[in-house]
Amino acid sequence: MNALHLAGPAASRAREGLTAVFFGGVVPSSANEEAMAEEIGRSLAQAGYQLLHGGYNGLMEAAARGAASQGATVTAVTLIGKHDEWGAFNPHATMSVHLPDLGARLNHYLDHADLVVAMGGGVGTLHELTASLYYATTIRPVPVCLAGPAAARLLDFLHHERWLYETPTRPLGFLSTAESADAFRTHLATLTTSLIGGP
Template identity: 60%
Template sequence: MANAAHRTRTATFFGGVVPASDQEEELAYGIGLALGDAGLVVQHGGYNGLMEQAARGAAARDGQVVAVTLTNVDWGEFNPYVTESVRLSTMGERFHRFLDNTDLVVAMGGGVGTLHELTAALWYAGNIRAVPVWLAGETALRLLAFLKAERWLFESPTRPLGFLREIPDLATFERELSVLLDSRDRRGDLDSVIARGRR
């Protein structure tokens, strides 16, 4: 069995089908480019809008794009950059696919479906596993400010929010991604040393 340092890294991207602005479309594309450059598999719903822009960016770097959807619904055709699809029976299975083994969740603006995905990720990261959740772009950052102001989302001793990052622009995303992957590489090296010591 391969160790964790050699596992394929994955980023989960949540974003709506109707982008709020050209700037958010450009940011989604840039995020896809950065994820593709870093060798992460991008998984999302597989459809259009911001998902398509992120997929287009990843594909421009020969990245793998996985559409994760449900078996018994028809939300339309996948965008042309999807390289693989996974169809699951329930929304619960879909969320587990998105969150259980991902290295990063990136959420941008969208509709109620994106809101559902984002709040599931926030709850999961705060209660199950502190997977990094990064909110990117003006729309998502306005939502985050509202959630904090209205105390839908707040930090406590038992619910730290260290997994959250605010990503206003592509330069911030690229910088944070570099830091995240460097720390994962160092952690993987440490895990390898520990595994060798147990033999």
């Protein structure tokens, strides 16, 4: 794991409280993956993160359930005019943000993120994850963790097919994987120490 030390506004956010963005699909690929999402949410809250997520069901709801069980603020980020069409938020969302378009929604996620966690999902999750990877290589190296077997397989594919590769001007030190909830917890402890400027 490559530790990242933040400067400027990101460092200020870290002192005030950390924000994790969670991306995951509405149809979990397995019960194990859903349980992992819940454990990730719980671990994030225990480490002092608030959670931004899409607000709906599936892996998003599982992560929100885990975070809410530890008293974290859980914010649903959705689109103006789509909330009625997409259905009610999951019961663990404590706040909501309604934005005018997909670009504004992605920017809201990424501009507020101290950490992005992505798991398996559909094309919406793929869009969010690839936007995160592009953002982290061009705007700010926000840490991105791909968690679980589905996300790990996607990362292998992106590397193998050269959709994602490292260059001197586009380092990938922000990127990590976690195959299990325990691995994520270990990674999170190291990362969080780095973000808040600990030893």
